[in-house]
Amino acid sequence: HREGVGITLLPVDREGRVSAEEIRRAINPETKLVSVMLANNEIGSIYPLKGICDACHERGVAVHTDGTQGVGKIRVDLRELDVDLLSLSGHKLYGPQGIGALIVRERERPIRLKPLIEGGGQERRLRSGTLPVALIVGLGKACELAGSEMEAEGERVREWREEMWRQLEAGLPGTSRNTPSEDVLPHNLNVTFAGIEGEQLLRRLTEVAVSSGAACSSAEPRPSYVLQAIGLTEEEAKRSIRIGLGRFNTREEIEYAAEYLIRIVRSMQ
Numbered sequence: 001h002r003e004g005v006g007i008t009l010l011p012v013d014r015e016g017r018v019s020a021e022e023i024r025r026a027i028n029p030e031t032k033l034v035s036v037m038l039a040n041n042e043i044g045s046i047y048p049l050k051g052i053c054d055a056c057h058e059r060g061v062a063v064h065t066d067g068t069q070g071v072g073k074i075r076v077d078l079r080e081l082d083v084d085l086l087s088l089s090g091h092k093l094y095g096p097q098g099i100g101a102l103i104v105r106e107r108e109r110p111i112r113l114k115p116l117i118e119g120g121g122q123e124r125r126l127r128s129g130t131l132p133v134a135l136i137v138g139l140g141k142a143c144e145l146a147g148s149e150m151e152a153e154g155e156r157v158r159e160w161r162e163e164m165w166r167q168l169e170a171g172l173p174g175t176s177r178n179t180p181s182e183d184v185l186p187h188n189l190n191v192t193f194a195g196i197e198g199e200q201l202l203r204r205l206t207e208v209a210v211s212s213g214a215a216c217s218s219a220e221p222r223p224s225y226v227l228q229a230i231g232l233t234e235e236e237a238k239r240s241i242r243i244g245l246g247r248f249n250t251r252e253e254i255e256y257a258a259e260y261l262i263r264i265v266r267s268m269q
Helices: 022-027 049-058 133-169 199-203 224-229 233-237 251-268
Strands: 031-037 062-066 084-089 100-104 188-190 240-244
Touching: 022 049, 031 049, 049 062, 133 188, 133 251, 199 251, 224 233, 233 240
Parallel strands: 031 062, 062 084
Antiparallel strands: 084 100, 188 240
16 A cells, blocks of 8 residues: 555466456456556566456556557557557667656546646646657657568567577477467567576676566576566576567577577586
8 A cells, every 4th residue: 555545466377467357356446547568578478458458447447558568569559459548668669768658548537647746837737847859759750660660570570589499499408488479579588498597697698688587686686576477486587588689680690699598508507
């Protein structure tokens, strides 16, 4: 509870999703808002957002989705999804850092937002302060480019991801895949290796940039809570890494990264 507001946290399934039925059961007469990801940032699962919105709207509950990881990588139609609020961030779609957007749908019963920052009344009195024009233009251009390149980019990166997975699976027996095979972002691959520790692996990987997906402090590395939520043990989560593919990668880089990962992991087993 904070400021008199109760929060209900829901479990996810083996692929990192919360179902519309789970949300429907959790809604009570006091529920005002449901907030879910559009897609998970560690394993790439895309949420069944249309079904979730339908379940919530049946009970008069508004829906917010964090679209940060998905916008610019998959098609997002707000009317089709029927979501009430969507937030996004520029740096996740090759735009500038320090700029984002909150999209608020027009409804018969309008959603009234209370500003966090009072003052000059900019942004329709929702966020006071001088507008960062250069960042806003940069975000707009990034969205424009994403719209024109998304389909071809998604197909290309998805093909490379599957190619990388086939190489890792063949070259490192015992490796398991945490990223789902369907309803998933094209650029994400999360895997668990056998017989190693993720944090040690990251220190050895000096030629490629990957992450453990962990929320780490300098003193105490912690395993990914996302991976533990989908059923991995703490030890398995420590042996997992997240690989992100993107617009500016090449096939040669993907092939090299797979070969390099196989070589380093074998040396640690």
